[in-house]
Amino acid sequence: MNFPSRARIESVKKRYQEGMRVELIRMEDCQAPPVGTRGTVTGVDDLGSIMVDWDNGSSLSVVLGEDLCRVVRDNE
Secondary structure: OOOOOHHHHHHHHHHOOOOOEEEEEEOOOOOOOOOOOEEEEEEEOOOOOEEEEEOOOOOOOEOOOOOEEEEOOOOO
16 A cells, blocks of 8 residues: 655645535445535545544545545535
8 A cells, every 4th residue: 555645644634624524526436425515524534534523423434546536615
């Protein structure tokens, strides 16, 4: 397994700050929330995974390099 650099993790932490809203675009997990589900970022772990409390009750993290989410702006 290739671990992301410290600089890459710091970049992810700046982009996905606690309290931000995100929308799931892709997650390859049989227990993943449906694409389009929104949630609130609770943090970024030491591997760069984005920890999210999804609106449907799930708490699966968005794995850096595998899954994809986007930041949702207030007016969306």
